[in-house]
Amino acid sequence: MKSIVVLISGSGSNLQALIDACSSGFVPGKISAVIANKANAYGLVRASEAGISTQVLSHKHHSSREAYDNALIDAIDQHQPDLVVLAGFMRILTPAFVQHYQGRLLNIHPSLLPKYQGLNTHQRAIDAGDTEHGCSVHFVTEQLDGGPVILQAKVPVFSDDDAQSLAERVHEQEHRVYPLVVRWFCQNRLQQHADKASLDGNVLAANGYANEDED
Numbered sequence: 001m002k003s004i005v006v007l008i009s010g011s012g013s014n015l016q017a018l019i020d021a022c023s024s025g026f027v028p029g030k031i032s033a034v035i036a037n038k039a040n041a042y043g044l045v046r047a048s049e050a051g052i053s054t055q056v057l058s059h060k061h062h063s064s065r066e067a068y069d070n071a072l073i074d075a076i077d078q079h080q081p082d083l084v085v086l087a088g089f090m091r092i093l094t095p096a097f098v099q100h101y102q103g104r105l106l107n108i109h110p111s112l113l114p115k116y117q118g119l120n121t122h123q124r125a126i127d128a129g130d131t132e133h134g135c136s137v138h139f140v141t142e143q144l145d146g147g148p149v150i151l152q153a154k155v156p157v158f159s160d161d162d163a164q165s166l167a168e169r170v171h172e173q174e175h176r177v178y179p180l181v182v183r184w185f186c187q188n189r190l191q192q193h194a195d196k197a198s199l200d201g202n203v204l205a206a207n208g209y210a211n212e213d214e215d
Contacts, residue, residue, distance in 0.1 A: 002029035002082040002186040007072075007089035008036045012043020013171060014087040014108060014178050019050045021179035029186040032079040035072070037091060053079075059091065069097040076101075083185055086140065087178070095142045103192040105140040106185070108178050110170050112136060112152055112207070117145035122163040122170065133157050133166060135174045136208065137181040139192040148197040149208040150190065153177045 004022075006015050015034060021027040034047035039056045047054045057075055062068035068091075076084060086107040098105065111121040113136040125133040134154040141147035153173035157166060184190040189200050197204045 003032045003080055004029050004083045004085055004182070004186075005076050005079050005081040006031055006034045006043075006047075006085045006087050007076075008034060008041050008043040008087050009038050009090040010041055010043065010088045012041065012046045012087065014174055015043045016046050017175035017179050018085065018087065018182060019046065019052070021183065023050070027179055027183045027186055029083070029182065032081060033076075035075055037089070043087070065092070066094055066096065069094045073097060073100055083182065085178075085182060092144060093140065098140055098142050101140075103139070104185075106137060106150075106178075106181065107140050107145075107147070108135055108137050108174055109145050110135050110167070110174070112154065113138060113145060113149055120163075122166040125157060126161060126163065126166065130157050133170060135170050135177065137177055138208075139197055141195070148192060148195055148204070149206065150181050150184075150197045150199070150204065151177050151208045 006018060008015055019031060022029055022031055031052050033053040033055060034043060035055045035057055036044050037057060037059050044054045055075055057072055059068045062071060082104060084101050084105045112134045116124045132154050134152055136149050136152045138149045139147040153176065155169040155173055184199060191198050199209055
């Protein structure tokens with residue numbers, strides 16, 4: 001059983017999907033801890049109700065981004081994780097943090113990367129007149145939202161969509177693909193090789209694995 005630490009800032013809907021996937025046995029791993037940078041993050045409630053250790057580590061109590069990330073590394077490493085999962089953790093991580101967890105640090109981003117790195121992805125897709133949008137699970141590198149993509153899921157963009165309706169459609173897919181990628185990692189099927197990801201020894205394309213129904 002792989003040890004997983006999840007970092008959150010907010011409601012924790014992707015965290016809940018991972019809790020459920022671990023509980024059902026779909027993911028052969030255990031969430032050892034959930035760490036939040038905000039004390040009011042509802043994901044802490046989700047974790048507590050599931051019997052998972054929680055910790056709040058506020059960035060406001062540290063003098064610099066580097067000092068915070070060093071403290072965060074110390075907090076994470078107490079749980080000896082095989083994998084660190086970012087689930088709505090709204091912090092830009094320092095190079096030292098990323099390097100420390102290289103190859104075992106995952107994120108999910110609400111766009112079809114490399115499109116729309118950063119924030120406000122749903123509105124940006126609507127404003128651009130896109131007909132499809134989605135989410136991407138990727139390994140984290142020092143480049144913001146720029147690490148190798150592992151898996152994407154697409155949704156249609158309808159003419160009457162606003163950012164909220166589109167976000168809800170994307171969230172449904174996030175809750176499917178994130179547990180699947182974590183499953184692959186815990187099965188020792190998934191690796192990072194510099195700027196590439198590989199599954200079962202096969203280097204993945206720039207947009208990740210092509211069949212999101214793989215199990």
